[in-house]
Amino acid sequence: MTHDVSVxxxxxxxxxxxxxxxxxxxxxxxxxxxxxEIPGFVHLDRGHEGSHAGMAAAMRDDDWLAVGGARLVGxxxxxxxxxxxxxxxxxxxxxxxxxxxxxxxxxxxxxxxxYGHAATIGSGQNPAVGLALAEEMKGTDNVAVTTIGDGGxxxxxxxxxxxxxxxxxxxxxxxIENNGWAISTPSESLPPDRLSDxxxxxxxxxxxIDGSDVETVYHTVSEAxxxxxxxxxxxxxxxxxxxxxxxxxxxxxxxxxEEELERALEEKDPVKNYRERVLEAGVVSESEIEDIIDxxxxxxxxxxxxxxxxxxxxxxxxxxxxYKTPLYGQGEQE
Amino acid sequence: xxxxxxxxxAVAEAIDEEMDRDDDVILFGEDVExxxxxxxxxxxxxxKYDDDRVRNTPLAEIGIAGMALGAAVGGIRPVAELQxxxxxxxxxxxxxxxxxxxxxxxxxxxxxxLTIFAPSGAGIGAGAQHSQxxxxxxxxxxxxxxxxxxxxxxxxxxxxxxxxxxNPVFYLPHKALVxxxxxxxxxxxxxxxxxxxxxxxxxxxxxxxxxxxFHRAKEAAADxxxxxxxxxxxxxxxxxxxxxAESVEKTGRLVVVDETVERYGTQSHIANEIxxxxxxxxxxPPKTIGVKDxxxxxxxxxxxxxxxxxxxxxxxxxxxx
Ligand SMILES: Cc1ncc(C[n+]2csc(CCOP(=O)(O)OP(=O)(O)O)c2C)c(N)n1
Numbered sequence: 156m157t158h159d160v161s162v163x164x165x166x167x168x169x170x171x172x173x174x175x176x177x178x179x180x181x182x183x184x185x186x187x188x189x190x191x192e193i194p195g196f197v198h199l200d201r202g203h204e205g206s207h208a209g210m211a212a213a214m215r216d217d218d219w220l221a222v223g224g225a226r227l228v229g230x231x232x233x234x235x236x237x238x239x240x241x242x243x244x245x246x247x248x249x250x251x252x253x254x255x256x257x258x259x260x261x262x263x264x265x266x267x268x269x270y271g272h273a274a275t276i277g278s279g280q281n282p283a284v285g286l287a288l289a290e291e292m293k294g295t296d297n298v299a300v301t302t303i304g305d306g307g308x309x310x311x312x313x314x315x316x317x318x319x320x321x322x323x324x325x326x327x328x329x330x331i332e333n334n335g336w337a338i339s340t341p342s343e344s345l346p347p348d349r350l351s352d353x354x355x356x357x358x359x360x361x362x363x364i365d366g367s368d369v370e371t372v373y374h375t376v377s378e379a380x381x382x383x384x385x386x387x388x389x390x391x392x393x394x395x396x397x398x399x400x401x402x403x404x405x406x407x408x409x410x411x412x413e414e415e416l417e418r419a420l421e422e423k424d425p426v427k428n429y430r431e432r433v434l435e436a437g438v439v440s441e442s443e444i445e446d447i448i449d450x451x452x453x454x455x456x457x458x459x460x461x462x463x464x465x466x467x468x469x470x471x472x473x474x475x476x477x478y479k480t481p482l483y484g485q486g487e488q489e
Numbered sequence: 490x491x492x493x494x495x496x497x498x499a500v501a502e503a504i505d506e507e508m509d510r511d512d513d514v515i516l517f518g519e520d521v522e523x524x525x526x527x528x529x530x531x532x533x534x535x536x537k538y539d540d541d542r543v544r545n546t547p548l549a550e551i552g553i554a555g556m557a558l559g560a561a562v563g564g565i566r567p568v569a570e571l572q573x574x575x576x577x578x579x580x581x582x583x584x585x586x587x588x589x590x591x592x593x594x595x596x597x598x599x600x601x602x603l604t605i606f607a608p609s610g611a612g613i614g615a616g617a618q619h620s621q622x623x624x625x626x627x628x629x630x631x632x633x634x635x636x637x638x639x640x641x642x643x644x645x646x647x648x649x650x651x652x653x654x655x656n657p658v659f660y661l662p663h664k665a666l667v668x669x670x671x672x673x674x675x676x677x678x679x680x681x682x683x684x685x686x687x688x689x690x691x692x693x694x695x696x697x698x699x700x701x702x703f704h705r706a707k708e709a710a711a712d713x714x715x716x717x718x719x720x721x722x723x724x725x726x727x728x729x730x731x732x733x734a735e736s737v738e739k740t741g742r743l744v745v746v747d748e749t750v751e752r753y754g755t756q757s758h759i760a761n762e763i764x765x766x767x768x769x770x771x772x773x774p775p776k777t778i779g780v781k782d783x784x785x786x787x788x789x790x791x792x793x794x795x796x797x798x799x800x801x802x803x804x805x806x807x808x809x810x
Pocket of ligand 1: 224225226274275276277303304305306307308334336337338398402519548549550572576579
């Protein structure tokens with residue numbers, strides 16, 4: 156099955172490059188985690204690369220991203236957080252985006268308009284509505300995009316966010332990354348046929364798309380963002396992808412059908428598929444792709460070096476950032 | 490006869506035995522079926538008891554906690570799992586306003602014999618929203634029986650009692666203890682709720698500690714030249730102050746260490762209970778030790794800084810002499 160390339164050459168290269176960046180960064184993350192260099196949990200994004208890259212390519216730098224689901228790092232990458240800062244944050248070092256206070260589940264970067272993630276799954280959508288409200292109040296035409304996994308859509312907080320966004324017609328794009336699983340719970344067992352149907356009762360326009368096709372994601376999210384920017388209110392998009400790795404590193408996936416996984420790896424790998432597609436369309440050559448990969452591998456190695464060399468925080472840093480001081484009235488405000 | 494098993498095996502045995510004993514006991518929560526729970530706590534139960542009694546839920550703690558409340562009022566004995574104790578907050582109204590208050594406001598006519606099972610605590614680098622010890626949150630809401638498990642022996646005996654108790658019980662194992670080993674009787678047993686236990690007798694100072702802090706306090710005591718009486722409260726609400734007071738009457742000194750945040754925490758409550766009612770037993774002011782007043786950071790260096798370590802506990806014990 157071949158598809159034509161529906162974006163210009165520059166965008167096609169950009170999309171491929173972003174997906175490869177996620178994939179290569181995460182392969183290295185897995186290796187570093189297995190070597191014991193990264194503390195805590197690691198959740199990887201294999202299968203979601205197209206959804207992440209397509210979404211971000213549709214956004215402007217000034218649009219907010221409130222990250223959700225459990226496939227996180229790829230979203231930080233496509234929102235432009237420097238790889239070194241992400242890696243150092245995974246290591247819990249001072250050079251990390253959050254200075255080692257947050258870790259893998261909480262990377263945030265305000266100057267990239269990356270709100271960060273609620274590690275309580277499904278608590279990021281109402282804040283996204285608030286971010287959109289703030290943009291509207293300030294008179295900008297910036298929008299807020301927020302992602303959530305299939306699992307997270309069962310939370311009441313998600314549905315409340317839809318109602319609030321619809322109530323004020325706020326510029327929010329809700330992207331449900333349905334990868335078929337919430338840890339061991341299949342999304343098929345959830346009631347709606349398409350998870351985007353959750354937008355129907357609140358009269359939000361919906362789309363359900365093949366999220367492993369990066370261009371489809373790019374076009375669909377672009378349209379939703381354009382509508383939001385023009386005052387047309389929120390959209391709910393179901394981006395159907397496959398989860399091509401365990402929920403977290405260490406999950407043995409005993410609940411998963413091996414054949415289904417094999418098939419998904421064969422058919423739903425967004426990086427492999429897009430690489431073949433742009434090659435076939437003659438947008439890039441094999442050697443150009445090799446060059447791109449070389450460059451990214453170097454960037455990723457630099458990120459690892461940066462993380463390794465970045466100092467551990469001083470213990471006293473634990474007490475920073477709890478409050479902004481002085482409290483009002485206690486002294487000179489900054 | 491006893492045998493050595495892990496803490497999490499003890500938990501799984503407790504649920505299994507209670508489900509076997511009483512058909513009204515059911516289990517639900519996220520990933521409790523074939524996945525077996527994040528730590529293996531529900532391994533094998535779905536196979537044994539089937540879909541009716543072991544149920545995966547969608548991802549929503551409001552549903553888990555709220556449904557447990559209704560099912561309990563309706564005559565079932567649910568064991569409802571939250572994957573991490575921190576997520577109690579995502580079912581805030583159910584856990585703080587509904588479950589602990591419905592029996593009371595009904596004038597005692599509604600019974601809520603449910604157990605919430607919620608792994609708590611720090612030490613696995615899981616960050617601010619997956620590492621908290623929440624028994625101070627719950628202890629602050631009268632109506633909950635709040636239970637923590639320190640050893641495999643506790644883990645099993647207390648969970649069985651929690652399931653049998655007619656009150657809502659919030660049962661908190663500690664994530665960093667799941668692989669620890671300990672002696673557990675072959676025979677069936679339960680442990681009383683609402684009672685503290687003197688784990689090690691001593692003459693010089695009373696140290697109150699639970700879960701990981703208990704093990705660290707034990708290490709600290711072994712390193713010091715004082716004779717420590719070590720008390721494990723087991724149940725934080727209602728709290729057995731009598732056992733602690735009796736001990737302080739003997740030792741004249743009190744150190745309370747717990748993995749809850751110090752500000753408005755369990756430590757100061759326990760110390761206050763004893764100081765206010767047994768002031769003249771004291772030879773020195775009591776010492777309280779807890780998690781520093783900050784969210785739990787992910788960096789291992791920072792996490793170690795804010796969670797009480799053996800050295801801080803040692804210094805705390807020394808400070809009352
Ligand atoms: C409120 C809350 N409940 C449970 C969890 C534990 N947990 C983490 S990820 C996850 C599954 C999430 O599934 P989904 O939303 O589909 O995202 P995906 O993993 O597929 O990206 C669960 C149950 C959590 N972090 N927060």
